[in-house]
Amino acid sequence: xxxxxxxxxxxxxxxxxxxxxxxxxxxxxxxxxxxxxxxxxxxxxxxxxxxxxxxxxxxxxxxxxxxxxxxxxxxxxxxxxxxxxxxxxxxxxxxxxxxxxxxxxxxxxxxxxxxxxxxxxxxxxxxxxxxxxxxxxxxxxxxxxxxxxxxxxxxxxxxxxxxxxxxxxxxxxxxxxxxxxxxxxxxxxxxxxxxxxxxxxxxxxxxxxxxxxxxxxxxxxxxxxxxxxxxxxxxxxxxxxxxxxxxxxxxxxxxxxxxxxxxxxxxxxxxxxxxxxx
Amino acid sequence: xxxxxxxxxxxxxxxxxxxxxxxxxxxxxxxxxxxxxxxxxxxxxxxxxxxxxxxxxxxxxxxxxxxxxxxxxxxxxxxxxxxxxxxxxxxxxxxxxxxxxxxxxxxxxxxxxxxxxxxxxxxxxxxxxxxxxxxxxxxxxxxxxxxxxxxxxxxxxxxxxxxxxxxxxxxxxxxxxxxxxxxxxxxxxxxxxxxxxxxxxxxxxxxxxxxxxxxxxxxxxxxxxxxxxxxxxxxxxxxxxxxxxxxxxxxxxxxxxxxxxxxxxxxxxxxxxxxxxxxxxxxxxxxxxxxxxxxxxxxxxxxxxxxxxxxxxxxxxxxxxxxxxxxxxxxxxxxxxxxxxxxxxxxxxxxxxxxxxxxxx
Ligand SMILES: Nc1ncnc2c1ncn2[C@@H]1O[C@H](COP(=O)(O)OP(=O)(O)O)[C@@H](O)[C@H]1O
Ligand SMILES: [Mg+2]
Numbered sequence: 001x002x003x004x005x006x007x008x009x010x011x012x013x014x015x016x017x018x019x020x021x022x023x024x025x026x027x028x029x030x031x032x033x034x035x036x037x038x039x040x041x042x043x044x045x046x047x048x049x050x051x052x053x054x055x056x057x058x059x060x061x062x063x064x065x066x067x068x069x070x071x072x073x074x075x076x077x078x079x080x081x082x083x084x085x086x087x088x089x090x091x092x093x094x095x096x097x098x099x100x101x102x103x104x105x106x107x108x109x110x111x112x113x114x115x116x117x118x119x120x121x122x123x124x125x126x127x128x129x130x131x132x133x134x135x136x137x138x139x140x141x142x143x144x145x146x147x148x149x150x151x152x153x154x155x156x157x158x159x160x161x162x163x164x165x166x167x168x169x170x171x172x173x174x175x176x177x178x179x180x181x182x183x184x185x186x187x188x189x190x191x192x193x194x195x196x197x198x199x200x201x202x203x204x205x206x207x208x209x210x211x212x213x214x215x216x217x218x219x220x221x222x223x224x225x226x227x228x229x230x231x232x233x234x235x236x237x238x239x240x241x242x243x244x245x246x247x248x249x250x251x252x253x254x255x256x257x258x259x260x261x262x263x264x265x266x267x268x269x270x271x272x273x274x275x276x277x278x
Numbered sequence: 279x280x281x282x283x284x285x286x287x288x289x290x291x292x293x294x295x296x297x298x299x300x301x302x303x304x305x306x307x308x309x310x311x312x313x314x315x316x317x318x319x320x321x322x323x324x325x326x327x328x329x330x331x332x333x334x335x336x337x338x339x340x341x342x343x344x345x346x347x348x349x350x351x352x353x354x355x356x357x358x359x360x361x362x363x364x365x366x367x368x369x370x371x372x373x374x375x376x377x378x379x380x381x382x383x384x385x386x387x388x389x390x391x392x393x394x395x396x397x398x399x400x401x402x403x404x405x406x407x408x409x410x411x412x413x414x415x416x417x418x419x420x421x422x423x424x425x426x427x428x429x430x431x432x433x434x435x436x437x438x439x440x441x442x443x444x445x446x447x448x449x450x451x452x453x454x455x456x457x458x459x460x461x462x463x464x465x466x467x468x469x470x471x472x473x474x475x476x477x478x479x480x481x482x483x484x485x486x487x488x489x490x491x492x493x494x495x496x497x498x499x500x501x502x503x504x505x506x507x508x509x510x511x512x513x514x515x516x517x518x519x520x521x522x523x524x525x526x527x528x529x530x531x532x533x534x535x536x537x538x539x540x541x542x543x544x545x546x547x548x549x550x551x552x553x554x555x556x557x558x559x560x561x562x563x564x565x566x567x568x569x570x571x572x573x574x575x576x577x578x579x580x581x582x583x584x585x586x587x588x589x590x591x592x593x594x595x596x597x598x599x600x601x602x603x604x605x606x607x608x609x610x611x612x613x614x615x616x617x618x619x620x621x622x623x624x625x626x627x628x629x630x631x632x633x634x635x636x637x638x639x
Contacts, residue, residue: 170363173330178377178424179351188376192367 031253035059035246042242058247069248072230076252079141079226080209083148087205088198090149091156096186098157099164100172114158117151121214129218139221147215152205159204163197164190196269203267207256227252280342281306281464282327282432287336289322289488296322297333298488304466309458311467313475314485315511320468321360321436323485327466328434329353340431356425357434361441362417364409364424370396371405374423395423399453415446422454426461433458433465439474451478472512476500484508504634506559506627513563515582515589518598520560521629524551534560534624537596539574542621546637551626558635559627564589566623567601569609573618581609592617 041053137143175185213228234245282304289297325331329350399419439447476496483493503509522534532548580591588607626635
């Protein structure tokens, strides 16, 4: 009886995992599939999956009009990398200070950090646009980095603060007895043992910056255009080039998927640490 | 000059009063143990001495100087933590040398000091390993090594052996004691294990509920406990506490009636009891109880052979007592035995306060 129950239980778990895997990979498979299908095959119902309707034409088209997408990818790489680096460099010390040091009004500071990103984007978009254009920052990567930092930094601070608070106190006490200042303790003890969690937070910030559409749409024109905008450009005024759009999208998610696969052990460890100890 | 003085130390976490007026004076080069059951405030007290925690009130003096506002490094204390707290991303050498590197010692000096500590602690062959590649005993020794390379003024140990098995614990005890004899550094050692405390210390401070119940040599706290709690806490096996009424009905010959048994007391004890009429708490160390011949009759409740001696629990209506007999003694549980005590060795305590009723000598 117990054995049968556990078999049923396992079947349930396996079923749930199968459903989850389909839900998670479905869109990506669909994305890849539609990027290699001809437009008619894709839009017919049901889609025509016969070998003759497969093509690499979409990718060739995208690459031949590549100037646009190429620049967008470089822009996105620069913006996402700098956003991520700054979010971690500024966020990690702030998170540690808020987690461990006796800081006056720490609660208020934390609430303000959180409040900064609670406003709906649409509410701050217009004043932000006006300010940015007065400063001459419209259509610059610097502006995008600053804007993305404003919502990535709070998340990084909150996530890492939770992680740091969950670290057992022993090592930091030992470092203090050894004569380390709070900064030395942070740099030489806490950071090295927190690398997996820092990686996880960094990946998160990178993806946020890489995928952001709304502010990029408002704050850029040509020079600082990012990948999501370049992809949307394939939705033309008269006709949407689905296949090319999908090919461009596939190219743009590739770095993130690659990054995630390469660093999956580190990321999993980071998230598990954050959850177990947080 | 005393090395360390705690003067009226109180510590509260919010509404929780953890340390209640602790006073301790620790001599230079002394090895002192804070002994008490879990949660009585030992770690909190040690952390305040280390400078990791601030007392809510009271002064901490080292070499006569108030150090309340000094960081641990300013107090020149080294500490060994209960779960070692080794830096997982540094090698053994890195762990031991970290505090020297922070103080900008030359690499040659660091190498020499770490090497010396490692060879004293039998760690020379694992200097390049990481903590996760060491056995529990080796990790423990690295933690001690990290403390001794500094040549500090005070060693603090917080239950350093509680994660080791019994054999290793005994060996580490001997090593720490030997280390103390060799280096002569004032040491404060926290443990909940009374045998460990008695075997290692010059003096033991027995803590209970955030207060120091008694502070004395191992011999003193065993043979001359000031409270019934100390008598109960120190010594293996734990003594039984008898509740007895004072019976003066037989003229000058006062006796204690403990349940159905009656125990003789000495004239001095009778004087110390004075005119009190309420119950008293009574106990006696098992080695002063003998079985055989005449004496009070009781039932054998339990027999525990320990090798060099045999422990026997004797019971009667309303009470029990432990006896320690030399060598192996074959007795049967449930049978009747007669025991007698050495009245000189009876320890009497006030029923209300638990304080010792002392005989004047
Ligand atoms: N940071 C803290 N906040 C609140 N209570 C604490 C804190 N540290 C210790 N305590 C409490 O103080 C008491 C004594 O703790 P501790 O000194 O660690 O005891 P011991 O080391 O003797 O086992 C315990 O009841 C514990 O719950
Ligand atoms: Mg403790």
